Amino acid sequence: MSQPRKSVFITLTxxxxxAAVLSACSKSNTASPDTSASxxxxxxxxxxxxxxxxxxxxxxxxxxxxxxxxxxxxxPSVKVELQHIAADYDTKLTTMxxxxxxxxxxxxxxxxxxxxxxxxxxxxxxxxxxxxxxDISPDTLVPxxxxxxxxxxxxxxxxxxxxxxxxxxxxxxxxxxIEPPPSNVADAWTWDEFVEVAKKLxxxxxxxxxxxxxxxxxxxxQYGANISTWWGVYSNFIYSNGGDFISADGKTxxxxxxxxxxxxxxxxxxxxxxxxxxxxxxxxxxxxxNVALQTKKVAMTVDGQxxxxxxxQSKFNFNVGVMPVMKEPVTTVVxxxxxxxxxxxxxxxxxxxxxxxxxxxASIDMLTAGTWMPSPKDWYTDxxxxxxxxxxxxxxxxxxxEAIVDVILIKGHQTPTGYVKNxxxxxxxxxxxxDKVWLGQxxxxxxxxxxxxxxQAQIKGRRDIKE
Amino acid sequence: MRKxxxxxxxxxxxxxxxxxxxTLGPMIASLVLSLTDxxxxxxxxxxxxxxxxxxxxxxxxxxxxxxxxxxxxxxVLRVPAVILLSFxxxxxxxxxxxxxxxxxxxxxxxxxxxxxxxxxxxxxxLNPDLGLINSxxxxxxxxxxxxxxxxxxxxxxxxxxxxxxxxxTVIIFLAGLSGIPRQYxxxxxxxxxxxxxxxxxxxxxxxxxxxxxxxIMTIIGSFQVFNxxxxxxxxxxxxxxxxxxxxxxxxxxxxxxxxxxxxLAWILFIIILFFTFIVFRTSKSWVYxxxxxxx
Numbered sequence: 009m010s011q012p013r014k015s016v017f018i019t020l021t022x023x024x025x026x027a028a029v030l031s032a033c034s035k036s037n038t039a040s041p042d043t044s045a046s047x048x049x050x051x052x053x054x055x056x057x058x059x060x061x062x063x064x065x066x067x068x069x070x071x072x073x074x075x076x077x078x079x080x081x082x083x084p085s086v087k088v089e090l091q092h093i094a095a096d097y098d099t100k101l102t103t104m105x106x107x108x109x110x111x112x113x114x115x116x117x118x119x120x121x122x123x124x125x126x127x128x129x130x131x132x133x134x135x136x137x138x139x140x141x142x143d144i145s146p147d148t149l150v151p152x153x154x155x156x157x158x159x160x161x162x163x164x165x166x167x168x169x170x171x172x173x174x175x176x177x178x179x180x181x182x183x184x185x186i187e188p189p190p191s192n193v194a195d196a197w198t199w200d201e202f203v204e205v206a207k208k209l210x211x212x213x214x215x216x217x218x219x220x221x222x223x224x225x226x227x228x229x230q231y232g233a234n235i236s237t238w239w240g241v242y243s244n245f246i247y248s249n250g251g252d253f254i255s256a257d258g259k260t261x262x263x264x265x266x267x268x269x270x271x272x273x274x275x276x277x278x279x280x281x282x283x284x285x286x287x288x289x290x291x292x293x294x295x296x297x298n299v300a301l302q303t304k305k306v307a308m309t310v311d312g313q314x315x316x317x318x319x320x321q322s323k324f325n326f327n328v329g330v331m332p333v334m335k336e337p338v339t340t341v342v343x344x345x346x347x348x349x350x351x352x353x354x355x356x357x358x359x360x361x362x363x364x365x366x367x368x369x370a371s372i373d374m375l376t377a378g379t380w381m382p383s384p385k386d387w388y389t390d391x392x393x394x395x396x397x398x399x400x401x402x403x404x405x406x407x408x409x410e411a412i413v414d415v416i417l418i419k420g421h422q423t424p425t426g427y428v429k430n431x432x433x434x435x436x437x438x439x440x441x442x443d444k445v446w447l448g449q450x451x452x453x454x455x456x457x458x459x460x461x462x463x464q465a466q467i468k469g470r471r472d473i474k475e
Numbered sequence: 476m477r478k479x480x481x482x483x484x485x486x487x488x489x490x491x492x493x494x495x496x497x498t499l500g501p502m503i504a505s506l507v508l509s510l511t512d513x514x515x516x517x518x519x520x521x522x523x524x525x526x527x528x529x530x531x532x533x534x535x536x537x538x539x540x541x542x543x544x545x546x547x548x549x550x551v552l553r554v555p556a557v558i559l560l561s562f563x564x565x566x567x568x569x570x571x572x573x574x575x576x577x578x579x580x581x582x583x584x585x586x587x588x589x590x591x592x593x594x595x596x597x598x599x600x601l602n603p604d605l606g607l608i609n610s611x612x613x614x615x616x617x618x619x620x621x622x623x624x625x626x627x628x629x630x631x632x633x634x635x636x637x638x639x640x641x642x643x644t645v646i647i648f649l650a651g652l653s654g655i656p657r658q659y660x661x662x663x664x665x666x667x668x669x670x671x672x673x674x675x676x677x678x679x680x681x682x683x684x685x686x687x688x689x690x691i692m693t694i695i696g697s698f699q700v701f702n703x704x705x706x707x708x709x710x711x712x713x714x715x716x717x718x719x720x721x722x723x724x725x726x727x728x729x730x731x732x733x734x735x736x737x738x739l740a741w742i743l744f745i746i747i748l749f750f751t752f753i754v755f756r757t758s759k760s761w762v763y764x765x766x767x768x769x770x
Contacts, residue, residue, distance in 0.1 A: 099728045106515045106733070121516075124731050128516035288712075289624045293604045432729065436538075440713040447712075 056086045056354050058361060059111040061104075063097040063344075068379065071371035079364035086357050105130070112352035113361060115344050116164055118155050119425035119432070122347060123471075126163040132348040134162040137359045144363060149383050152341040152422045159474055164345030167366050168380035171339040171416040172244050173407075174332070175315055176308040177301045178325035180230075184209060189308065189329025191407030193337045193415055199245075199274055202332035206232030206284035209307040218284050225283035232284040234294060234309040235275055237446045239435065240342055241310050243424055245271040249334035253424045253434070258470030261463040263438060264456035271334060272445060272452035280448030288446045298322040312342065313412050317378035320403035327405040330415060341420040372396070378403025381416070388417055422472070429468035437463050505737040513734035520734070527738035539739070541714060542722040545630065549718065550697040553634045557693045558686065561641040565648030566678070579649070586642035594706040597636040598623070623707055626715045633703045633716060644689050651685030652678065683762045691754055698747050719743055 062072055069092050076088045091111065093100050098121045104110055105125070116122035125131065134154070138145050146154060153166035174189045181188040186208060190196060197205070209232035210218035217223065218232065235241055246252065251268030254261065262268055278285040286294050286306075298318035300306040309315075310331055319326045330337060346365055348358045368375060368382035375382060375397035387393045398404045398413060425431050437459045444450040450458075484491075509527055513520045531539050568579050585593060600607050601622035609619040622632040659677045668676070679686075704710055704721035720743070727736030 102515050102728055102731055120729065121731065124514075125516045128514070128518065130516055289603050289621055292598075292602055292624065440711070443711060443713040 056357055057089060058086060058113065058352070058354060058358055059089045059091060060113045060361070061091045061093055061097075061101065061111045062115040063093055064115075067377070068374065071374050071380075072365065074373075075365045075367060075370035076361075078367070078370055079361050082364075083357065083360065086354075086361075088361060110349050110351050112354065112358045113346055113348050116347045117344050117425075118164070118423060122155065122164060122345065123157065123429075123431075126157045126161075126347075130350055131163045132350055132352075132355060133160075134165060134348065134359075134362075135160055138162065141359075141363075144366070144384070148385055150341075150381075150385055150388065150416065150420070152420045152426070153343055153345075153383055155345050155426050156471055158471055164347040165362065165366065165383070166343030166345045167383055168371070168374070169341050169343045169383055169416060169420075170312045170314055170381060171341050171412060171420060172241065172310055172312055172331060173328045173339075173411045173415075174308055174330060175297060175301060175311055175319065175326060175328050177304060177306075178327050180209060180304055180307045188327065189332075189407075191327075191329045191410040193330050193410070193419065196330045196337055197332040199332050199334050202233070203278070203282055203284065206278070206308070207282060208232065210282075210284040218282060223283075228283065228286075228290075230304050231286055231294075231306045232308065233278060234291070234297075234300065234306040235278060235285050236291065236310070237275075237288050237442065239424065240312070240340060242272065242275055243340045243421075244310065244331055244338060245275060245334055247338040247340065247421045248331070248336055250336065253428050253431075254467060254470060258429075258473055259467065261434070261460055261467055263463070264453070264460040267335075269452045269456055272442070272456070274334070276445045276448065276452060279446060287448070288443070298326075301326055313381060314379050316403040316405075316408070320378050320401070323402075328407045328411045330411045337415065337419050338421045339415050339419055340423055341416060342423045342425075368393075368397070376401055376403065381412075385417070388413055427470050427472040429471060430466050433466045434463055437466065505740055508734050509737035509741050511734045513737070515731045515733055523734070527735050528742075530735070531738060531742065538714070538717060538722055542717045542719045545715065545717055546698060546700070546719040549630055549634065549700060550694060552631060553637060553697045554690065554693050556634060556638060557641055557644060557697075558690055560638060561644040561689070562648055562682075562686070564641070565645050565652055566674075568645065568649060569652045579646075582645050583642035585639045588640075590702045591706055593639060594636070594702065597639070598707060601632055601636075623716075624712060626712055629708060629712065629716045633700070633707065636703060636707065637700070644693065647689055648682065648685055651682040655681045680763045681765070684764060687754070687758050687762045691751055694750055694754065695747055698743060698750075 060072075060076075062069060064072075069090075072090060076090060080086060080088060097115075098117075101114065102121060110130075116125075135156075149165070150169045153169045154162050155164045155166075156162050176188060178188060186205060189202075189205075204219075207218040209230065210223075210228060211230040212224045213227040213229050214222070214224065218225075235245075243253070246263075246268045249267045249271040251265060251271055252262040253268075255265075263272070275285075279287040279290075294300050294305060295303070296318060297306075297309050297311045297315040299322070300309060301319065302322045302324045313328075316328070331339070346362050348355060348362065352358050364370065366383050368384060368387050371380055371382075374380040378401070382388070382397065387397070394409075394413070398409055428434065438456075441450075441455040441459045445452050445455045510522060510524060511520050512523050512526075530536060534540070564582055568575060568582065572578075588596075599605075601609075603609055603619070603621045603624055606622070608622070612619045620628045620632075623629055655677060659681070660673055663673050663677065699720050700718050701720040701724065704716055704718040705724070708716040710717040710721055710725075719739075723736050723739040723743070726732050726739060
């Protein structure tokens with residue numbers, strides 16, 4: 009007699025559960041348009057609360073707090089709640105969106121979920137604000153730090169642009185009697201010059217260098233160079249060689265084209281032919297750039313300018329030069345961006361907050377520590393402002409102004425994540441194939457040709473051209 | 476009887492509710508979602524019927540088959556290794572030696588180390604150039620390996636790292652071993668049987684229910700391997716450690732294709748169900764229950 013009752017009870021529970029789950033789903037589907045509709049008239053100025061999510065180390069979050077303080081001082085009616093998500097940021101933000109619990113403004117990354125979200129209309133078009141704002145416009149910002157879904161639809165602005173340079177240990181060059189990398193872009197090394205120097209600075213445990221007879225590549229004590237196999241690093245050389253991830257018209261996969269293949273092959277040759285740079289397996293032993301250079305495990309390394317913060321703390325003679333040039337000097341510009349969610353009830357205030365976050369004065373500690381670069385252009389062109397973050401600082405060695413500051417303004421290139429549609433899915437094919445190239449098991453041409461047809465099927469065009 | 480029913484339900488309610496809310500509810504939701512094109516960022520979700528499943532099986536999604544194959548390979552390697560090794564260790568720990576408690580603690584200790592921490596330790600141990608294991612091997616003039624960084628060696632290496640955490644399986648075996656009545660062994664001693672006879676005629680038959688349980692749990696756990704791919708290898712090199720659940724996670728949380736990921740999840744559910752069923756079916760012929768046939 010109890011059997012039927014029990015099953016009724018359980019069934020009832022299940023039905024209730026299902027109803028709850030389904031209603032939660034439908035709620036998230038309907039709520040967003042409502043809020044965006046009411047966003048136009050945020051007339052009442054009382055007790056506005058904005059929510060913001062960021063990732064980053066505690067030092068990186070500190071400037072956000074400072075910017076928020078400055079902003080709150082100027083806008084007494086607005087309170088900003090800062091939510092610091094230290095790990096699994098994308099997963100958590102995805103969950104927040106699914107649960108319809110979305111912040112007003114969020115730090116986003118072009119390589120992950122920013123564009124998938126933007127494609128579904130989750131973000132404000134910041135172009136509308138840029139067009140009417142008296143303080144900032146695309147012309148007052150460093151090039152390549154705004155991200156656009158398509159021309160005229162800006163979904164995010166980067167608070168701290170980053171570019172790449174050739175960091176090196178000055179003492180190693182002095183001891184070897186070799187001229188260090190030039191910092192002026194006009195004098196930049198060619199690739200062959202770079203390889204020659206790297207050979208001279210690659211030393212095995214018997215003291216032989218890579219250009220000498222009897223050199224043992226299995227027992228290398230000091231690598232002449234370290235060029236990591238991250239796209240952020242190798243993209244510099246693909247662009248420098250005139251190649252691209254995707255053709256100019258956005259229709260063709262670009263990495264199997266001669267210019268890109270040549271750049272990839274030359275990087276692979278550094279590891280597998282010249283033995284002057286650690287392979288992906290060997291690089292598991294190479295510590296972070298600052299330690300690698302300080303302990304003379306590596307003589308020069310291509311890294312983002314953020315490396316200068318760690319280098320400055322390591323207290324040794326480091327410096328930075330321009331990267332070797334294949335055909336044209338180029339540096340890839342990468343940065344996180346701030347995006348404003350469509351669901352915010354206070355777009356104008358959020359925009360003001362975004363501007364406060366871009367203000368280099370708030371993040372001056374991060375600028376002087378070496379981690380960040382400012383986003384307004386006048387901080388590069390106005391000598392007084394430039395001095396604030398580049399002069400008399402451990403993190404800003406003598407080559408910094410020419411090798412990093414000058415180059416980002418005139419030779420900067422948008423990161424591929426910013427303009428290649430469907431970048432992730434293309435790279436899901438490219439990365440495994442490149443593993444074989446870095447290990448020397450296939451040539452770059454073979455590897456890229458082997459996936460070209462599949463990659464071509466994933467090509468969806470470019471964001472920076474009108475279709 | 477009615478009253479007993481009421482109290483029974485009352486006291487089991489937390490467990491039943493917990494199961495219903497946090498397991499059954501999401502499962503039903505995911506079953507529904509697997510029939511839609513649910514994308515977290517999209518406003519509209521459309522019912523697409525079995526499209527997700529046909530897309531999976533049509534061969535369009537090569538990574539589906541690839542990750543499935545890799546996961547099967549992992550299961551085939553890991554399950555026998557876990558069962559044999561933990562049974563062997565349990566036998567040793569069941570001996571009446573001095574410091575038994577200490578040995579038991581040591582064996583169990585790795586199980587309480589957080590997964591991330593132990594993964595980091597293994598990354599260091601298995602480092603091809605500096606790692607302890609390769610250093611020892613080369614000192615002994617034995618061949619070394621690229622371990623986690625080699626295409627052929629990555630799965631065996633991951634199996635190796637997971638064997639570290641078999642402490643809880645060992646504990647269950649120990650519980651099974653300690654449940655064997657002493658008089659059976661004494662009977663064999665009287666008949667003049669040695670160590671091997673005791674093992675094959677008493678110990679193994681008597682712990683078959685434990686072996687059965689541990690096998691099922693290990694199969695389920697092995698199919699769901701995730702942490703190792705997430706922390707140790709990120710699916711590399713060349714997708715050779717793209718475990719099924721890691722691929723599922725990437726589809727759901729990086730690409731936001733939750734509907735498709737739900738379909739993936741249900742296929743895994745059915746696979747696990749199938750293998751559990753097989754083991755259950757065969758268990759009738761090899762699992763011995765002292766109290767009679769209770770499967």
